[in-house]
Amino acid sequence: MKTETRTSLGVGASAPRPDGALKVAGAFAYASDLWLDGMLWGATLRSPHPSAWIRSIDVGPALALPGVFAVLTHEDVPGAKFYGLEHADQPVLAVDQVRYQGEPVAIVAADHPETARRAAAAVVVEYEVRAAVTDARRAALDPACPLVHPGGNVVRHQPVRAGSAGSGAEVVVTGEYEVGMQDQAFLGPEAGLAVPADDGGVDLYVATQWLHVDRDQIAPCLALPEDKVRLTLAGVGGAFGAREDLSMQIHASMLALRTGRPVKIVYGREESFFGHVHRHPAWMRYEHGATADGRLVYVKAEIVLDGGAYCSSSPAVVGNAASLGVGPYEVENVWIDAYAAYTNNPPCGAMRGFGAVQACYAYESQMDRLAAACGLSPVEIRVRNAVSQGSRLATGQVIDSPAPLAAMLGELAAMPLPGPPAYAPSGSRRQGGSGARARGMIGTREEPDPRRLPGGVGRTTRGEGVRRGVGYGVGIKNICFSEGFDDYSTARVRVELLGGEPHALVHTAAAEVGQGLVAVQAQIARTELGVDRVTVAPADTSVGSAGSSSASRQSYVTGGAVKAACEAVRRRLEALAAADPGLSLGELLDRYGPVEETREYRHRPTVPLDPVTGQGDSHTQLALCVHRAVVDVDVELGLVKVVELAAVQDVGRILNPLALEGQIHGGSAQGLGLALLEEIQMRDGRVLNPSFTDYLIPTILDMPPMRLSILENPDPNAPYGLRGAGEPPTLSSTPAVAAAVRAATGLALPRVPIRPEDIALAHTG
Amino acid sequence: MDARITLRVDGRVRPLALDTRTTLLDALRDHLSVTSPKKGCDHGQCGACTVLLDGRRVVSCLILAVTCDGAEVTTAQGLAQEGEPHPVQRAFLEKDAFQCGFCTPGQVCSAVGMLEEVKAGHPSEVTDDLTGPVTLDDEEIRERLSGNLCRCGAYVNIVAALREEAES
C-alpha cells in the first residue's frame, strides 16, 4: 500500500471548520433549534429564596390550566433524588428545603412555552425562609457559622506545605485580593430535547460538554439502566465550563417519560444565570518573602473560594488553586491553605481556568508589589523567579517538559509597543502624584485622536487626565484532569470506499463547543491515514466516553484517541498491503472491505495531592501563557481603554493555527472581562443582575487588537507534542490588565473587576 | 388575540396567523421554522436575533410580528444567493470570525446592515467629524458592531473579516 500523506489539511494546517459553512449561513442546528412535531415545552419553577424550608407544594392550580400535561416535584423523581459531578448532593428537584435562589422546585410540561411558564408560576409553594449563609470566609473558617449542609461547610481544604515558611526574607509584601463572581455567559442558553423511546428509555439531544458524565448522572435519577439513556450532542452555543454540570437534562427526561411526548426545555437568559454554576468568587491573602534582589524565599497564602449551595466541581477547583497557588515561580518554602465553602449563594464550579484564574490574579498582583519593593521591573522580577523544565513546584512535582517562561517573558517584553497614546498629556497642572509616574508609564506629547480614548470612544475626554499604563501577567494552568482521575477518551475510526474513493469516518463522543475540535479530529485522521475525505460523525453515547470538553484537554486526549485509532487502522491496512503488495489504498479497501478500529487513550496517571502536605504529582501537563496589556485610563472619570493585548504562549505543537489564535483571542477577552467588567452582583444571596444589560461582557469595542507569538516546544508525553491551549490565556490576561491600570493610576486596586469608581473616587481632586 | 399578516422572508411570501403577542423572532423561529436568527437573550441585549427588516438591521426579539405586516425580512439564511455565501459570510469563514457560531447569523446580518449605513454616510459614535465623510476603519467597525455580543471572543477575527469587506 502506498501511504499517501499528500493531504493538505492535516495536522498543522488552518483546516476550515467542517461546521463553519452551516454556522455562517445560520443553518447549523443548536439545541434551542430542535423541533419535533407534537413536542411539549418544559418549564422550571425555581426558588425565590436563597435559604428556606419548603412546607408544602401544591401543583393543583398548575395542573388545572388547559394545555398542561404534567407538573412534577421531587416526589416524582423515579430514582435517585440527588446528583452531582463529584458528590451527589444536588437535588433533582428540591426536597424539603432550598439552598440557593434559583434552585429548581417543580417542573412543568405544556403545549406552549408560555403556558408552561404560567403553569410553573401557578404552582403554590409555601416556604419558611431561613437566614442565608452568604459569607464564604465565615462559612469556611468560623465554627459558629450555621451549616448549609449537615456534614459541615468546608467542601475541601487543601494545604500545601513545602520547606519551612517565614524565615530569611529581606523583603516582605502582603496583600488581600478579591475576585468577583464571573459568569460563563455563553450566548446559546441551556437547551435540550428529550424523546421517550419504545424500550422505556429516553433519547436526549442536548448541548453539553460531556455526554457520558451527563448520562452517568441522569440514568440513576431516572432509575434506568445506562443503555436506556442515550445522548446525542446538539449544537452547542458556547460552554466555558457552564455546561459541565447538569441543567435541564433530568427534568426534560422526566417530563418526556411521564407524558410519553417529546419535551423541549430552553432556558431564557435570566434563567440561564440561575441555571448553571459560576466561577468561584475568591478572597485571598498572600505574603511573599524575597531576598533584596527579588528572589522568592517563601510564599504564604490563604485562599477562600465561595462554592455556593452545592458541591459541583469545587473540590477540583480547590486542588488547582492550591497546587498552582504560587504561579510558575521557583520558591522553596510554601505554606498555602485553599478552601471552598458551602454558602447559600449560587453554586460555583467550572469556568475556563478553573481555580487557577483566581490564584493567578493574586500571585501576579503580589509579584508586581514585590517588583516595586525590590526596585525591579515587572518583567525582571518574573524572569528571576521563573520556572523552567526541571523546576520543582510547591507540590513537589517536577516540570518534565519544556517551560521556557523566562524566554517567553523576554519575547513579550521585546514586542513593539502600540503607537503613542491617543492623547496629549497636558501640562504640569494635570501632573499626577509620584505614584502615577510608576514604572510602565509612557508619556509622550502627541495630538489627540479623540476616538481612541477611554470611555470607549473618546467623547468622554480629549485627553486631560488620561494616562497610559503597561502591565504584565503570567499564568500556569494544568492541562487535562488531575489528581488521579482516570482521564481518557475513545475514538472509533473506519476507513472504507465511498463513491469509489477512500473515506475515513471518525466517531467520538467529544463535544464541539466552538473550540474547533471537529476540524482537529479530521486533521488528525488525514495526517495519520493519508485520506483526504474525512467525516466526523455526530457525537453521541453509542461510542465510548471522550471525557469533557474542559481543562483544555480534548486536543490532547480525544486527539490522542483519534490518533491511536487511526494508527491501529493503518497497521491493519499495512498488514493487508504486505500480503497484497502493489495495491493502492482504494484497491485494498475494495478487496478487503472496510477497516475499523476503536481505541481508548489515556494520559499519564496522576496522583491526588496529599491531604496534609499537598505533595504529589497531581498534574499530567502544565501550560504557560504570558500577557502584556497596554491601557489608557481617564483617571478623572475612571474609564479604561485597553489599547492592546500581547501574548506569548507555548502550545507544544500547533494543530490548527487559525483556530488556535481564536482560542487565545477568546481566552484573553474573557480575562479582560473579569478585569474590568464582569461580576454577578449578589446581595443577601440574591442575584441582582441576571441580564446582559446588567451583567456586562466585553463588546467588540472593548476588545483591542492582539499581538501573538506562539511557541512550539513539544511535550514528549503528549500526542504530537501538543500542549492544551484554551485556558492559559484566560489566566494571564486578567492580572496583566489590572497591572496596567495600576501602572497608569498608581492605585492598589486589589479587587477585580475594577470599576470606574475605584479609579475616579481616588482622583476626586 | 389572533392576527393575520404576511411577511416576505428570505424571498418567500409567508402568510401567517398568529397571536398578537408573538415577536418577529418567535414568528420566524416557531411559526416559520426559520431558525437562523437566534434567541440569545430575548431582550435586545445581545444581537443574536438580528435580521434585516426592510433592509435595516434590527433585533427581531423586541419587534412584534403584527407590526411587520407586508415587510421584507432577510435572515442570515437568506443572504446567500443561489447557494453562494454572501461576501460577508465568506469573509467570516476565511478569517475564522466565529467559534461556537451562535452569534454568527446575527453578526453577519448586522454587518451587512452596517455596511449599508456606512454607504449612506451615517456617522457613528467614534466618527470624529460628524459632518464629514465616513471611513470605515477598525475603530468604526468595532463601534458599529458593538450591538452583537460574542462570548467566544472572536472579535479580533470579526474585525479582520470586515476590514476586508471595507476595503473591497
Added chain:
Amino acid sequence: MIPFEYLRAGDPAEAVAAVAGRPGAAFLGGGTNLVDHMKLGVAGPDLLVDVSRLPLDRVEETAGGLRIGAAVRNSDLAAHPLVRERYPVLARALLSGASGQLRNVATTAGNLLQRTRCPYFQDVTTPCNKRVPGSGCSAAGGYTRYHAILGASEHCVATHPSDMAVAMVALDAVVAVLGPGGARTLPLAELYRLPGDAPQRDTVLEHGDLIIAVELPHLPFARRSAYRKVRDRASFSFALVSVAAALDLDGGLVRDVRLALGGVAHKPWRATRAEAELRGGPATEDAFRRAAEAELAAARPLPGNAFKVAMTRNAVVATLRALAEEGR
C-alpha cells in the same frame, strides 16, 4: 405577556381617541422598551395602538430650528445633516445610546418616554413604588449603584435612562402633544417630573396624550456642543453619569451655556444652578469646577452611589474644558 388587541392608527387623532377611550391601552412606537416591559410583566396593556407608521417621521427645518417628528427613528435623527451640523450634542447623545439595531427601531418619542432601568422596577417579584404604587422601594437600602443623587424621594431613587433626552433638555427642546383635549406644547424639561410621592408617573402626560413632535429652537452656539457618557462598558451600555453641554464663549468669558446631566436623577437634569454660576464668568477649569459643585451641592447620594458626585463633577469639568479648548 397578557393578551392584547393591536390597532395600527391611521392618523394621530385616531390614535389618541383609541388610547384615550380605553384605560388599558398604550401607544406603541418602536417597542424596544415597551415590548421588553411586556415580556417582563412590568407593563400589560390590553390594546396597543401602533403609532410608529404615522406620518410623523420627518425632520423639518423651522425658523432657525428643527421640528422632529415623533416617529423619526433614532438612527435617522442622528444621521440627519442638520442635526449633525447644528446640534452635535444631540447626534452624539443618540449615537452613544443602545446599539445600531436598536437605534434603527427606537423612535424619538419612545426614547423620551423610556422608563427607568432600576433592576427592582424591572423585577416584578420585588416591591417597587414606580411599578406598584405603595408597595415600597426595594432600591432604598438595596443596590443603588445606578440610582439618583439629585431630586430623589423616599419613595423612589430611580434614574431616567435616556441619552437623547439629556441633550434635548440642554437644548431647550419643546414637545408638541396631541391629547384628548387638543394640541399643546410644553418645554421638554417640564414634561418630566421628580418622583415625589407619585413615582409611578414619569411625566406630566395624561392617558391618551401623544407626543407628535419635538421642536429644537434656534441655538447657534449649539454647534459647539458635546455629549459625554461615563459608563462601565465602552459601548452598548447605560450611563453611570452623562453630561450634555453647549458653550458660547466671548474671549475668556462664558457668554452663554447649556448644561444637562444624565444618570443622576429621575429626569434628565438641567443644571440651571451651574449655568447661572457660569454665565458671565471666566471660562476656566476652576470656574467649571465651582459651577459643577454648585449644582451638586444639593446631591444626596445613596450608600452605593456616592462616587457619582465626584464622577459627575469631573465629567462636567472635562466636558466644559474640552469645549472651551475647542473654542480657543
